[in-house]
Amino acid sequence: MLEIKDLHVTVDGKEILKGLTLSIKAGEVHAVMGPNGSGKSTLSYALAGRAGCDVTKGSIFYRGEDLTALAPEERAAKGIFLAMQYPVEIPGVTTLTFLKAALNAQRRARGESELDAMSVLKLVREKAKTLNVPEEMLRRALNVGFSGGEKKRLETLQMALFEPAFAILDETDSGLDIDALKLVAEGVNALRSPDRAMLVITHYQRLLNYIVPDRVHVLAGGRIVAEGGKELAHELEAKGYAQIVKDAA
């Protein structure tokens, strides 16, 4: 589903990703683990198409199509979803209004008919229930004054609502206590399916106890330096990044 080859990405004139290669098949969940500053967030932004992440070399193919030339909204409509580490607060835009606008924008871009307010509300309510997102939260301004847990639950709710084919979870565990983490992980696991792939980006192994990956990649210095099964995450936790990176060198 996703083929990243020799990807070089520059941010503010500085090369962050230096030849990253990664391939993910439909139905798989992959984890990218790495120390601070290894390029984890840059990878997620490059996949989502954030301005300022310049691909200088290499390619990202998604379902056989080159992603690098596409705008963020085009990628979203094609089924790419980035659950952000720090969901952005947007005063003045109510959460429900935003959800409706985003859902319909994606549908429009795919040539599907737009949903009316009632249908959107029904759909959102259904998803909100399982993720313990109260109706009151949907009427507040998007992410404004939300706790860390509420923000991540809302990101998960969006994932459930948009039903992306490929989801990137950037440091989804940051700022979450264990109960919130379990709830979010359950939400994510419910979305695992044979035709959906996920990339879980995390610093700690903790999240991977709840979202168990098929493959684990270690990112250091802008490159994948080690790969393995889910046991690699445990090894990392035991040995620390420095040792693994050294072993790989």
Next chain:
Amino acid sequence: MNAPVPFLDARRAEALETFRVKGVPHRRIEEWKYSDVRSALGANDVAEIGTAQWRIEGATENVEIADLSGDTPQWVCDHLATIGPHNAMESASLAFAQGGIALRVSKSKAAGPLRLNWTSHGHARILIVLEEGASLKLVEKHAKSSGLRNIGTEISLANNAQLSHIAVGEKSDQGVRIETIAVSANRNARYNAHFANFGARLSRFDITVALEGEGSEAHINGVSALGGETHADVTTHVIHAVGHTQSTQLFKKAAAGKSRAVYQGRVTVKEGANGSDSRQTAKGILLGERAEIDLKPELIIFADDVKCAHGAAVGDLEAEQLFYLRARGLPETEARNLLIRAFLEDAVLEIADETIRAEVWHDVEAALEAMI
């Protein structure tokens, strides 16, 4: 104002003299630094432009309406040209206007919404007198025009009187539009105002509110959405003349193209006006590299025990917010639009009347559509 009322003639002669001495405002006068009327008018004469045409609509029950081009009733004589300050443009409106409108709501009566539409260039006066406990909702609309429209407005609010004043300035590429408003608020009186200015070649709402009675309040808000080469200035001066008075201000401005939005907000708290409470916020977003937003809040405090806060900020749309919305599927234009609307909306939400609020919001949306 054609009636031979000697003391009125004296006031007009005085106004003419004031205008002669002060002249047409230009950018080297501090208060007019961002709004150079002289250069906008060019060689056009200020004196010879005639009287601005108006039309009144809406609910007229409980309102006494006097056309100032006809006979001048006593209550008009009693009030006209009594509320200052008298600056150059206000003086010009008094000196040169051959008409205008006076509105009076008598004691404890409620009136409006009344709609006052300005349809042509020229000078005119507005006089609003609300007697004790009276209330009025007034929606003033400036249609586009060419040339100068210069209105001098006086508002007298007796004890417990309430005026809700919404003024909308349509986009007017050729017009120069100035309205100078002076409000006198007595005990527990309330002046709630909203100024939606969509720009002109040059435009200014210049509002002075004197809170002269304890418990009086002024709540002044406004919105501007500008494009092209338009200019929109809202200048306010709130004077807390006595204690236990309250004022709030919230202004939001978006400027695209080569437009220019201006907010100058001065708050004066006079000596002994303890217990005064004043807040003002002005924010702008620049939507074009050649657009300009000038925000100038100013506090002058002569009393000790007061609460005063002001804030002003100009910025671009936040890249983080834009990316978040786009990453969720909103096309760039739609995402920008959503953010701009959200930015402007809270100032419009201050309008209490639902119908009027919806109308102003409709104008904001139309302005945004034309801009983007």
